[in-house]
Amino acid sequence: MSPSAAADTIFALSSGALPAAVAIIRVSGPAAKQALETLAGSAPEPRVARVRALRGAGGALLDRALVLWFPGPATATGEDLAELHLHGGRAVVATVLSELGGVPGCRPAEAGEFTRRAFLNGRIDLSEAEGLADLLAAETEAARRQAIRMAEGGLTGVVERLRERLLGLAARAEAVLEFGDDEDDVAPDHRLKSDLADLARELRQTLKSSPAERLRDGFRVVVAGPPNSGKSSLINKISGRSVAIESPIAGTTRDLLEAPVILDGMAIILIDSAGLRATDEVIERLGIERAEQAITVADVLLWLGDEAAPRADAIRVHARCDLLGRGVMPATADVAISVKTGEGMEKLRNLLAGKLSSFLPATDMLLMTDRQRGLIASCAEHLEQAALTPIPEVASEDLRLGLRSLDQIVGRADVEAMLDALFGRFCIGK
Numbered sequence: 001m002s003p004s005a006a007a008d009t010i011f012a013l014s015s016g017a018l019p020a021a022v023a024i025i026r027v028s029g030p031a032a033k034q035a036l037e038t039l040a041g042s043a044p045e046p047r048v049a050r051v052r053a054l055r056g057a058g059g060a061l062l063d064r065a066l067v068l069w070f071p072g073p074a075t076a077t078g079e080d081l082a083e084l085h086l087h088g089g090r091a092v093v094a095t096v097l098s099e100l101g102g103v104p105g106c107r108p109a110e111a112g113e114f115t116r117r118a119f120l121n122g123r124i125d126l127s128e129a130e131g132l133a134d135l136l137a138a139e140t141e142a143a144r145r146q147a148i149r150m151a152e153g154g155l156t157g158v159v160e161r162l163r164e165r166l167l168g169l170a171a172r173a174e175a176v177l178e179f180g181d182d183e184d185d186v187a188p189d190h191r192l193k194s195d196l197a198d199l200a201r202e203l204r205q206t207l208k209s210s211p212a213e214r215l216r217d218g219f220r221v222v223v224a225g226p227p228n229s230g231k232s233s234l235i236n237k238i239s240g241r242s243v244a245i246e247s248p249i250a251g252t253t254r255d256l257l258e259a260p261v262i263l264d265g266m267a268i269i270l271i272d273s274a275g276l277r278a279t280d281e282v283i284e285r286l287g288i289e290r291a292e293q294a295i296t297v298a299d300v301l302l303w304l305g306d307e308a309a310p311r312a313d314a315i316r317v318h319a320r321c322d323l324l325g326r327g328v329m330p331a332t333a334d335v336a337i338s339v340k341t342g343e344g345m346e347k348l349r350n351l352l353a354g355k356l357s358s359f360l361p362a363t364d365m366l367l368m369t370d371r372q373r374g375l376i377a378s379c380a381e382h383l384e385q386a387a388l389t390p391i392p393e394v395a396s397e398d399l400r401l402g403l404r405s406l407d408q409i410v411g412r413a414d415v416e417a418m419l420d421a422l423f424g425r426f427c428i429g430k
């Protein structure tokens with residue numbers, strides 16, 4: 001019996017916001033066919049769209065709709081599935097949903113429940129489900145492209161290949177366990193440890209690209225420098241909004257201010273910060289502490305100071321270059337800009353976009369979510385331990401734990417705990 005064979009039948013509006021030209025309601029579960037029969041009189045032949053009059057319990061006409069019937073298990077959810085393509089008015093949809101609620105065994109779906117059933121019935125694996133969740137949430141082109149690759153199982157393939165290799169190594173470790181004492185039978189596996197270390201290194205390498213969350217939520221670009229250097233003005237200019245107060249008074253900005261911006265299809269969050277200087281003023285000092293912290297965790301630092309940047313990888317900006325005495329860019333700066341004249345702004349955008357695209361994964365690599373990165377890191381850790389330990393039993397156990405981490409990425413291992421977290425990210429009807 002499939003895991004959800006005994007489950008309720010769920011239904012929800014699966015298409016976008018109303019009103020719309022067409023609204024699609026999906027019904028999934030053992031009572032899906034009965035729901036169709038109740039509303040449309042009968043279910044059409046499988047996978048053929050038919051126009052049917054939908055009627056309520058009292059016989060009143062609700063809508064003339066296209067209806068489809070997909071018998072399980074070869075369906076999106078792995079269960080019996082019906083689709084009603086209605087005219088997309090709010091009243092029509094509300095009435096049909098309420099009629100469905102009256103069919104025995106049917107209830108409204110929870111967020112992500114359709115996808116959850118697809119996963120439980122083996123129609124998709126966990127990384128594909130995560131890709132789908134991201135796809136629904138993707139607001140930028142770069143995030144969308146990445147999410148599509150994940151939804152198509154890109155990460156599954158990568159993990160499968162890693163898993164095959166790890167299985168091979170685990171088998172060799174077992175062989176050492178079994179025959180290790182009897183050196184006449186089997187030559188000792190001298191290369192096992194270095195092969196383990198190699199695989200661990202490769203895993204660590206895949207962690208060098210940014211987490212998928214960054215691509216979705218935006219790279220954090222912190223603008224910092226001394227007071228009055230033009231930080232707030234720059235942020236207002238790039239975002240095209242008045243995010244932060246600009247003023248000739250040094251020490252205007254205190255808190256960190258965030259402005260989400262799309263740059264070359266990439267989501268970024270521009271972060272304004274308090275000007276750095278020695279001060280006795282308590283609030284200003286708290287602001288400066290926040291600024292210093294933001295500088296250390298920034299994905300990119302735009303540094304507007306004339307003195308050396310606090311991070312070697314900063315983009316050094318010579319701001320306010322239209323002002324008297326600032327016309328010559330110092331050799332230590334990467335770009336001279338003026339928000340007044342617009343000079344250098346294009347070059348700054350290009351420098352920033354270039355830096356950000358270096359965080360994107362290479363074409364054959366995939367962005368991973370924090371959860372997936374954590375599992376890859378834990379797998380690498382187990383391999384490293386296995387490569388170090390002189391005790392074959394310990395090495396074997398480490399490899400088993402390493403495999404388990406990989407399995408959790410695609411949801412092979414015990415995963416119930418994280419399902420709620422993942423599927424809760426979906427919208428209802430997905």
Ligand SMILES: Nc1nc2c(ncn2[C@@H]2O[C@H](COP(=O)(O)OP(=O)(O)OP(=O)(O)O)[C@@H](O)[C@H]2O)c(=O)[nH]1
Binds near residue numbers: 234245249
């Ligand atoms: N001429 C000229 N003035 C600028 C330019 N950018 C900023 N200013 C002026 O410089 C002053 C300081 O600008 P802000 O953007 O408030 O500077 P800030 O770095 O945010 O300052 P704090 O928040 O106090 O740390 C304001 O009077 C701005 O109008 C520029 O490109 N050209």
Ligand SMILES: [Mg+2]
Binds near residue numbers: 245272
């Ligand atoms: Mg400011």
